[in-house]
Structure formats: structure tokens, C-alpha cells
Amino acid sequence: MSLTSESDQLAYIASQAADARVNVEVETDEGMTLNLGPQHPATHGTLRIIAKLDGEKVVAAEPIMGYMHRGYEKLTEVRTYPQVTTLINRIDWLGSFANEVPFILAAEQLMEVEAPPRAQWIRTILFELSRIANVCLFLGDMAVQIGATTPVFYAFRDREFVLNQIERVTGGRFHPNFDRIGGLKDDLPKGWIEETRGALNRMQAFCDEMEELVLGNEIFQARTRGIGTIPSDIALAYGLSGANLRASGVDWDIRRDANVGLVYDQVDWKVWTHPDGDSFARFWVRLQETREACNIIDQLLGTIPSGPIMAKVPRIIKVPPGEAYVATENPLGEMGFYVVSKGDLTPFRVKIRSASFSNMSIAPWVLKDVFVPDIISILASLYFILGDIDR
Amino acid sequence: MAEIPDHLLKRAQAAREKAQANQEPKVSPNEGVTAQTTSVVDDESLVQEIDEKAENILHQIQSGLNEKLISSHVAPNRGLWIRVSSKDWRETAQFLKDQLDCQFFDWLSVIDWMPSPYGRELDTEQDIEPETVNPEEQPIEWGYTGGQTRFQLICRVYSITLGIGIMVKADLDDQNPRALSLIPIYPGANWHEREAREMFGVTFDEHPDLRNIYLPGDFEGHPLRKDYPLLSRRMKPWPGVVDVEVMPGEEK
Numbered sequence: 310m311s312l313t314s315e316s317d318q319l320a321y322i323a324s325q326a327a328d329a330r331v332n333v334e335v336e337t338d339e340g341m342t343l344n345l346g347p348q349h350p351a352t353h354g355t356l357r358i359i360a361k362l363d364g365e366k367v368v369a370a371e372p373i374m375g376y377m378h379r380g381y382e383k384l385t386e387v388r389t390y391p392q393v394t395t396l397i398n399r400i401d402w403l404g405s406f407a408n409e410v411p412f413i414l415a416a417e418q419l420m421e422v423e424a425p426p427r428a429q430w431i432r433t434i435l436f437e438l439s440r441i442a443n444v445c446l447f448l449g450d451m452a453v454q455i456g457a458t459t460p461v462f463y464a465f466r467d468r469e470f471v472l473n474q475i476e477r478v479t480g481g482r483f484h485p486n487f488d489r490i491g492g493l494k495d496d497l498p499k500g501w502i503e504e505t506r507g508a509l510n511r512m513q514a515f516c517d518e519m520e521e522l523v524l525g526n527e528i529f530q531a532r533t534r535g536i537g538t539i540p541s542d543i544a545l546a547y548g549l550s551g552a553n554l555r556a557s558g559v560d561w562d563i564r565r566d567a568n569v570g571l572v573y574d575q576v577d578w579k580v581w582t583h584p585d586g587d588s589f590a591r592f593w594v595r596l597q598e599t600r601e602a603c604n605i606i607d608q609l610l611g612t613i614p615s616g617p618i619m620a621k622v623p624r625i626i627k628v629p630p631g632e633a634y635v636a637t638e639n640p641l642g643e644m645g646f647y648v649v650s651k652g653d654l655t656p657f658r659v660k661i662r663s664a665s666f667s668n669m670s671i672a673p674w675v676l677k678d679v680f681v682p683d684i685i686s687i688l689a690s691l692y693f694i695l696g697d698i699d700r
Numbered sequence: 701m702a703e704i705p706d707h708l709l710k711r712a713q714a715a716r717e718k719a720q721a722n723q724e725p726k727v728s729p730n731e732g733v734t735a736q737t738t739s740v741v742d743d744e745s746l747v748q749e750i751d752e753k754a755e756n757i758l759h760q761i762q763s764g765l766n767e768k769l770i771s772s773h774v775a776p777n778r779g780l781w782i783r784v785s786s787k788d789w790r791e792t793a794q795f796l797k798d799q800l801d802c803q804f805f806d807w808l809s810v811i812d813w814m815p816s817p818y819g820r821e822l823d824t825e826q827d828i829e830p831e832t833v834n835p836e837e838q839p840i841e842w843g844y845t846g847g848q849t850r851f852q853l854i855c856r857v858y859s860i861t862l863g864i865g866i867m868v869k870a871d872l873d874d875q876n877p878r879a880l881s882l883i884p885i886y887p888g889a890n891w892h893e894r895e896a897r898e899m900f901g902v903t904f905d906e907h908p909d910l911r912n913i914y915l916p917g918d919f920e921g922h923p924l925r926k927d928y929p930l931l932s933r934r935m936k937p938w939p940g941v942v943d944v945e946v947m948p949g950e951e952k
Contacts, residue, residue: 375914382899383924386816387933418778545803545860547888561804561860632843634779634856634867636806647854649811649843660854662807670891699914 340368345684347376353450354695356669360676360684367684370676372669377699385659390416390490390626393656397646398484400663401697404443404640406435406475409488412659414570415635415648416490419628424570427616428492433571434609435478435487436637437602438505441512442471443640444552444599447692448516451592452523454689455532460523467515470508477501490626492619502610509603516600524596533588537675537687540586547674548667551642552598553691555582556590563638571637576608588690595692627654641665641697665697751776757800757864758782764799765792773844779867783845786853786870790880793857796866797885802857805886806865808893810872810900811852813840816926818933845869851877851900857886872902881907899924 346357355376361368381400385393397412398405410432417423424432449464472482477498479485487494523529539549544557554561562580564573581597583590628650636645642664649658668691675691676684754774761782762769768788773781784792796802840850851872858865870879881904882889893904894913901922904910912919921928 375912375916378914380923383928383930387930542803543887546805546886548805548807548886549888559860566860566863567865630841630843631775632781633775634865643806645807647807647809647856651841658811660807660809660811662856666891667805667807667888670888674887 340364343681347373353693356693356695356698358672358676358684358688360681362681365680367676367679367681370673370684372672374669374695374698377695379700381700382659382661385656387655389654390628390656393659394488395484395486397661398486399696400661400700401443401639401641401644401665401694402483403446403694404439405483406439406479406485406487407443407637407639408644409486410436410571411635411637411639411644412646412648413488413490414637415633415646416626416628417570418633418635419631419648419650420490420622420626421629422491422620422622424492425617425620426572426614427496428618428620429570429572430609430613431478431493431497431618432488433573434505434606434613435475435485436571437606437609438471438475440602440640441599441606442468442475443694444595444602445471445512445515447595448519448523448592448599451686451689451692452529454685455529457523457526457529460519463515463518463522467511470511474501474505474508477504489619489622491622492617496618497613502613505606505610509607512603513600516596516603519596524593530589532683532686533592533690534585536588536683537679537690538585538587539671539675543674544586544671547671549642549671550664550667551638551640552594553591553642553668555580556594557586558582558584563636563643567636569635569637572609573605575612576605578605578608588686591690591692625654627652628656636662639664641692641694642668644697661700663697663700665693665695666700669693669698753862753864754780757862757866760800761796761866764795768792771845775844779865781844781867781869783847783869783871786872786879789853789868789870790882790885792868792870793855793882793885796857796859796868800859800866801861802859802866804858804860805882805888806856806858808853808855808882808889808896810877810896810902810924811843811854812850812900812924812926813842813847813852814850814926815840818929847871850874851902853879853896853902855882855889876903877901878903878905880905883907898922901925 340361340363343360343362344357345360347355357373357376358370359373360370381396384396388396393412394409397408400408445464445468449461452460475485476482478495478501479487481487539557541557541559544554544559549557560580560582564571565580568574578601581594581601583594630650630652632647632649634645634647636643643662644664645662647660647662648656651657672688672691675687679687751774754776758772758774758780761772765784768784768791770783770785772783842852847869849871851874853870853872855868856865857868872879877900879902881893891913893907894910896902897904897910898912898915899922911917
């Protein structure tokens with residue numbers, strides 16, 4: 310498009326400005342309304358936040374979602390159990406293997422099937438690998454939201470090694486669809502264990518790098534310490550889970566306290582908590598958890614038992630009538646599936662309890678009375694994936 | 701449309717026969733009026749497991765809620781379900797938070813127990829079981845703790861100190877499903893109740909802001925109700941084997 314005459318150029322600028330005005334800010338009597346998103350780099354997709362401002366201060370903030378609602382709860386009702394995992398892969402797309410596990414475990418509970426030990430081991434390893442793949446991006450992304458561009462490239466670079474390992478087992482980098490009722494689709498490829506150890510070393514080095522580059526950074530600390538503080542009782546009442554909850558000083562981890570079907574009891578590991586509840590604490594806890602995940606995988610790699618990877622399950626899966634709720638400690642927090650079965654090929658009702666939905670529901674509370682730049686850093690530290698909010 | 705290969709037809713026929721053979725012995729117990737309770741008893745006698753922690757907590761709930769507790773179900777090491785009336789909904793949540801230290805609000809949702817009038821939406825030529833019963837004539841069957849109405853509110857709260865999650869259910873009125881909002885007790889119920897409102901049409905009294913959360917503001921209907929058709933399936937049936945397109949260069 311060429312704008313030759315001056316009047317053409319002016320008209321073009323005026324039309325662009327008119328669009329921008331509608332999208333960005335609306336002056337009202339009670340102060341200014343600032344619209345963030347739905348297309349904004351800080352929103353990880355299509356979250357929209359409407360903030361009412363008084364000067365630089367946020368009077369009220371309201372997240373608006375639904376731009377990516379895909380209706381998975383309805384769609385699961387017309388799919389057979391093995392078909393459902395393809396859908397739920399896409400809920401939290403950064404750590405997708407972890408999404409499959411709670412649903413498969415819920416179905417296994419109803420069928421009274423237990424995966425053989427080797428499958429449980431590999432499941433736990435892949436589960437933790439997806440945690441690393443997911444949280445690794447957070448560690449880089451959080452720094453970007455504060456204003457440091459470099460760490461996210463480091464994160465993407467080193468995350469690749471973990472994704473490669475996931476791909477070598479499952480065949481999919483982002484949507485493995487690898488978990489099956491009663492076990493796993495395939496066994497580990499040859500030489501995988503050694504290569505994974507290499508990737509883990511790489512991750513440990515990445516964590517050290519992040520600690521020096523981001524955590525110790527003066528600007529980072531000034532922007533996160535004491536910002537967006539969430540006390541533990543508020544966090545619990547809003548249903549915050551995962552690292553967000555542990556950063557508020559609540560010592561609760563489903564992997565340790567309510568573990569179903571995975572082998573965390575076979576490993577010597579630690580649940581990290583931080584008493585402060587601010588953005589810094591949330592970053593710190595996630596960083597430690599990434600290291601802990603490396604530690605867990607490292608121990609599990611050395612102790613994988615031999616044996617089959619599938620239990621005996623019928624070829625056509627019919628789940629007996631009943632109800633089951635299984636939750637696991639996913640990278641973003643507690644993810645659970647409430648499965649109601651009527652003994653049919655398809656689930657009767659599946660309620661998906663996704664972590665980001667509850668984690669974001671605290672946003673109106675925590676964004677009150679903060680300054681505008683802190684909206685971004687607090688949202689980044691709460692860490693959400695849009696697919697996990699909208700489902 | 702491609703012709704259905706013979707070996708697939710044979711396989712489907714074999715599976716159909718097998719499914720029929722499996723179903724026959726099951727016919728008699730389902731005919732009883734109390735099919736609900738018998739199946740639960742069967743289940744427990746098979747497992748022979750007793751979950752002491754859940755039983756203890758159920759005992760505490762029983763003594764605390766008295767006659768408000770309509771029924772309960774313990775699935776050993778899987779969970780604890782209780783059912784109350786919808787007018788005791790908020791009091792029950794208050795009781796669980798105060799007396800059993802259920803500080804953690806997990807989730808809230810609704811179950812529509814009506815069998816789908818559209819069947820299983822899996823009806824292709826390859827389907828293993830032909831529809832035998834007209835779905836509209838099927839009676840409603842409830843899950844754990846039973847039920848009386850089509851819609852059931854369900855909420856899960858968790859006690860970190862006791863290490864147990866409690867599933868609370870409440871029957872809702874068929875024509876006018878409504879309950880008191882849990883926001884004064886658990887502020888986190890806000891979004892969950894908004895979602896339940898738009899998806900099932902359940903009204904939550906004293907909720908400050910019951911706008912749609914996912915759907916556009918002028919959306920009509922409640923998509924997760926069983927009588928709401930899944931339009932994509934109405935337009936085009938689930939492909940199954942027959943609709944798989946032939947890859948380029950591949951013989952039929």
C-alpha cells in the first residue's frame with residue numbers, strides 16, 4: 310500500500326489512531342479505564358484485562374476470558390476414553406504429557422486397573438520432564454515481563470533439549486498423547502536414559518544461570534520483592550495451587566501429600582516453600598522446583614524396574630459405573646479430572662479442574678491498588694497458560 | 701464414501717456378538733427398584749477395604765450436620781462424598797470450613813444426570829453396539845450418594861491439616877435450579893459459579909456478578925446441559941473408519 314499524497318497519509322494515521330483509542334483507553338468520570346489485551350504479549354495468548362485507574366494506581370482490575378474457550382467438557386462426552394487424551398493434551402500446551410496423567414489415573418481407578426511398575430516409573434519421569442519444559446519457559450518469560458530480554462532466549466535454547474527427549478519417547482514435542490489406560494504406548498528407546506542425563510545437566514546449568522542472571526539482579530528484586538503479596542489464607546480460599554500456593558508459605562504438594570499412581574514415594578526429594586507470598590517468592594519456588602524435578606528424574610532414571618509397560622486391559626475400553634476424582638501436581642498447579650461414568654464407552658461427565666483457572670481468579674484481588682507496570686509482573690509471576698484457563 | 705472393508709465388518713460383528721453375550725447375565729440385577737443401593741453394596745463387598753480416615757471424618761460430619769446430611773458414600777482411598785439439601789448448601793460449606801478446617805476451595809460444578817436425548821453421538825456404521833433403548837425413555841440414574849433431581853451441584857473442598865478432600869453434592873430444583881453463593885465463605889467460588897451459571901443455568905443467589913465468563917453475553921442456552929445439542933455432531937456424524945480419506949498415491 311502506497312500513501313503518496315499527504316492527505317492520504319493523514320487519513321491513514323487518523324484511522325489507525327481511532328482504532329487504537331477504542332482498544333487502549335477510555336476516559337470516564339471515575340478515572341481512566343485501561344484495556345490490556347486480548348492481543349498483548351504479556352497475556353500469553355488471549356487474556357484481556359480491564360483495569361480502572363486512578364493516576365498510576367489500579368482501582369479495580371477484571372480479567373475477561375473466553376476468547377479461546379473450546380468446550381472440552383462437552384466434547385469429552387462424545388468421545389471414547391482413549392480419544393479424550395488427544396483433547397486434554399491441549400489444555401496446558403507447554404507441559405502436555407502432565408495433562409493426560411490425571412485423566413488416565415481417574416479412568417484406571419474406576420476400572421480398578423493399575424499400571425505395571427515400569428510404566429509408573431516412565432510416567433513419573435515424563436511428568437517431571439514436562440514440568441521442566443513448562444516451568445523453564447516461565448523462568449525466562451518472567452524476566453521478559455520485567456524488561457530483560459535475554460533470559461527467554463536461554464530458556465528456549467535449553468528447553469529444546471528437554472523437548473527432544475520427550476519427542477524421542479513419545480514422538481510428539483508438544484502433544485505426546487502417549488499415556489494409555491493401563492500403561493504407556495511404548496517403551497523407552499535405546500540410549501534414552503543417558504541422553505536424558507545430559508539434558509538434565511544442561512537444565513541444572515540453566516537454573517544456575519537464571520539464579521545469577523535474574524534472581525540476583527537488583528532491578529528484578531526491586532520489581533518483585535513485596536509486590537503482589539498473597540497471604541496463605543487468601544490463597545487457599547481462592548483455590549490457588551502449585552507453586553503459587555507454596556510461595557505463600559503453605560507446605561502442600563499433591564506429589565507428596567495425596568499422591569495417586571505415580572512413584573514419588575520412591576524418591577528422596579523436598580517440597581520447597583517460601584514465606585513471603587510475593588512475585589519474587591513465586592519465581593524462587595519455581596526455580597527450586599525445576600532443580601528438584603531434575604533431581605527426581607535423575608533418581609528415577611537409575612531405578613527404572615524392568616517388566617511390561619501395559620497392564621491387561623480389554624481392547625475396547627468400557628469403564629464401570631462410578632465417580633472418581635484424581636488430581637496431580639501439574640506444572641501450573643493442581644489439575645484434576647472428575648470423571649462420572651455410567652459404564653459406557655464414553656464418559657458421562659468430565660469436570661476439568663485446571664490450575665490456571667483458579668490461579669487467575671485471584672487476579673481482581675491481587676491487582677487492586679498496585680501500579681500499572683506491576684500488573685504485568687504480577688500476572689507473569691502467577692503464571693498461567695490460556696488454554697488452561699479457557700479449556 | 702469408500703466401501704467398508706470385509707474384515708472390518710467381520711470384526712464389528714464379532715464385537716457386537718461379544719458385547720451382547722456379556723450383557724445378558726447382567727439383565728436381572730438391574731431390574732430391581734433399588735438398583736442404586738445394591739450396586740454400591742456390591743462394590744464395597746468386592747473391595748473389602750475400609751478407609752479409616754474417611755470413615756472417621758464422615759462420622760464427624762454426621763454428628764455435626766445431623767439431619768442435614770441426606771446420604772454419604774465412602775470409596776476406600778478414593779474419596780468421600782456427602783449429599784445435603786440445596787437450602788443447607790452454604791451452611792454445609794461453613795461447617796466444613798470451620799469444623800473440619802477445609803480451607804482449600806478446590807472446585808465447584810454441576811452434573812446434569814439426564815441421559816442425553818441424542819444418544820451417544822457415536823452412531824456410525826462401525827459402531828459396535830446398536831442403540832437398543834430409546835434414550836428419552838431411560839430413567840435417570842444417579843451416581844454416588846444418589847439423587848432426586850436432574851441437576852446436582854457438586855463442590856470439592858480440601859482440608860490440608862486432615863489431608864482429605866470432601867465432595868459435597870446438593871440436589872437442585874428441576875424448573876428453577878438455584879442455591880446460595882459460596883463467595884462469603886470461599887471467594888474463589890466466584891468464577892466457578894459464573895461458569896456453572898452459564899453452562900447449566902443454575903442461579904446463585906447473592907452472587908455479585910453473574911455475567912457469562914466464557915460465552916458471549918448474548919449467547920442463548922446452556923451448553924453443558926444434556927439436551928443442548930453438540931451441533932458439529934448433528935451436522936456431520938463422527939467419522940469412524942469409513943470416512944478416513946485415502947492418502948494421495950495410496951490405493952483404496
